[in-house]
Amino acid sequence: MENMQAGYLPDLLRGNTDILLLSLIDEMGSTYGYQMIKEIEKRSRGFLQCKEGTIYPALRKLENDGLTKGEWRELPNGQRRRYYQVTTSGQTMLAKKLAIWQDFTTAVNLVFKPVNT
Amino acid sequence: MLTEVISYLHQIKSHLRLDPTTEKQIMGELYTHFQEKVAEQQRSGINEKEASQEAIKSFGQAKTIARLFYEAHSKGSWIDAIMTGLPHLMVAFLFASHLWHHYILAPLVFILIVSITLFGWWRGKPGWLYSWIGYSLFPLLLVGYISRSIPGQTISFLFWGEGVLPSLWVLLLVVGSYILFAWIIVRTTIRVVKRDWILGSLMLVPLPILGCWLYNIEQSGSIFITNGMVMHQWDGIMAFALLTLGISSIVFIRLRQRIVKFIALAIFGSITFTIVAYNLWGDIGFFSVITLTALMLLYLLIPALLESRVGHGEKVSDNWWQDMQINYPSTTT
Known part of the structure; x- marks a missing residue:
């Protein structure tokens, strides 16, 4: 079971990292990599634990695809962080992907537990 | 830290x-x-x-x-892709329109290519730059190739006492140019390979094709001969070859994975080189086709070999983290 989880769960996560990050950035308005990593772990109650290093390339890809916009901000203590915001095309893409995700989960649940008509 | x-x-x-x-x-x-x-x-x-x-x-x-x-970063935009394919298409146009011999237009195209190369080089070496560098190096190879008779005459005179010794000034000029050109080509290739050897392959891919064509033109007389029939008989195949390389460069820029990029470049480059060789030298036989394909593959792997010798990244990168400490001060301090 553990072996299965070790392979299946990362695959599921890898295929949905984009939608997870987009949704999180959209909801939080403006956020940065480390905060997102902690937020994903917190909201999923520790279930979704991806390698932290994979989040940053995914954020870069979203930015290069024009779905998010990144900018450096300087904090009062002099530290700099790269914050991300969802662009208009990112919001459109997120809405489409969320709709597909909802349909997909509904369909999968129907297969697992068919509704007797 | x-x-x-x-x-x-x-x-x-x-x-x-x-x-x-x-x-x-x-x-x-x-x-x-x-x-x-x-x-x-x-x-x-x-x-x-x-x-x-x-x-x-x-x-x-x-x-x-x-x-x-x-x-995440390797897939260039469509503008990058078009910019990468553009030098191939410009030179392909020179061949397709039989204008490569035009004494104003051809130098103008190469001056434009060299200018854009220098502009890109000083403006942070964007991804589209590398196909331009390849064409910028070609005039150096061209001048070196057509002036080869000067050192040839000197060697012939000194070792076999045949022919006439060229003027010392001409000889010094040619040898000096050879040293300068070799330095430019080697330095440029090393700088490109230090960034990424696969971009070195992209840079070098048109040179064997142009080299084959130049060799054939020179064998038929000279690049400066005025016999149009001989001069332009390979224009069609050269235009086709460079157009194919242009398309392959566009594909290269739009792909994400390194291995797929190299495979695309190797397939397009080898096929194009073999087609050009077949058209220039006639029926060359199956064994020669295989040999030429293998040679082109090995040629495209030279930058990888070079990278294993010279390493990756600029020298300054050894101290990048000190730079980080200045620009990204620690929260704990």
Whole structure:
């Protein structure tokens, strides 16, 4: 079971990292990599634990695809962080992907537990 | 920040193979991640060494992370793709319109190519630059090739007492030019390979094709002969070959994975080279086709071999983390 989880769960996560990050950035308005990593772990109650290093390339890809916009901000203590915001095309893409995700989960649940008509 | 983290970030940087500006941005972002992660762990009572080790462990394998970053950045925009294909298309146009011999238009095209190359080189070496560099090096090879008779005459005179010794000034000029051209070509290739050897392959791909054509033209007389029939008989195939290379460069820029990029370049480059050789030299036989394909593949792998000797990245990158400490001061200090 553990072996299965070790392979299946990362695959599921890898295929949905984009939608997870987009949704999180959209909801939080403006956020940065480390905060997102902690937020994903917190909201999923520790279930979704991806390698932290994979989040940053995914954020870069979203930015290069024009779905998010990144900018450096300087904090009062002099530290700099790269914050991300969802662009208009990112919001459109997120809405489409969320709709597909909802349909997909509904369909999968129907297969697992068919509704007797 | 502990040396373990610096060394780990250095490992990621050494596998990135992106443009220096993007690499700096990435390293800045990762550096701040480790600052925050280590500081947070320390606040929960873990010592700095253990916190650093835990942060590295939860980040993943350096090589894998670098590959993901590469794939996130390696796909150029359509503008990058068109810019990459443009020098191939410009030279293909010269052949298709039989204007490569035009004494104003052909030099103008090459001056434009060299100017755009220099502009790109000084403006941070964008991804589209490398196909332009290849064509910018061609005039050097051309001048070197057509002036080869001068050292040839000298050697013939000195060793066999045949012919006439060229003027000392002419000889010095030619030898000086050879040294300068060789230096430019070697330095440029090393600089490109230090960024990414695969871009070196992209840069070098048109040269054997243009070289074959030049050799054939010279065998039929000279590049300066006025016999149009001989001069332009290979224009069609050259235009086709360079158009194919233009398309392959566009495909190359739009792909994400390194291995797929190289395979695309190797397939297009080998097929084009073999077709050109077949058209220039007639029926060359199956064995020669296989040999030429293998030679082209080996040629495209020269930058990879060179990279294993000269390494990756600019020399200044050894101190990148000191730069990070200045630009991204620690939260704990």
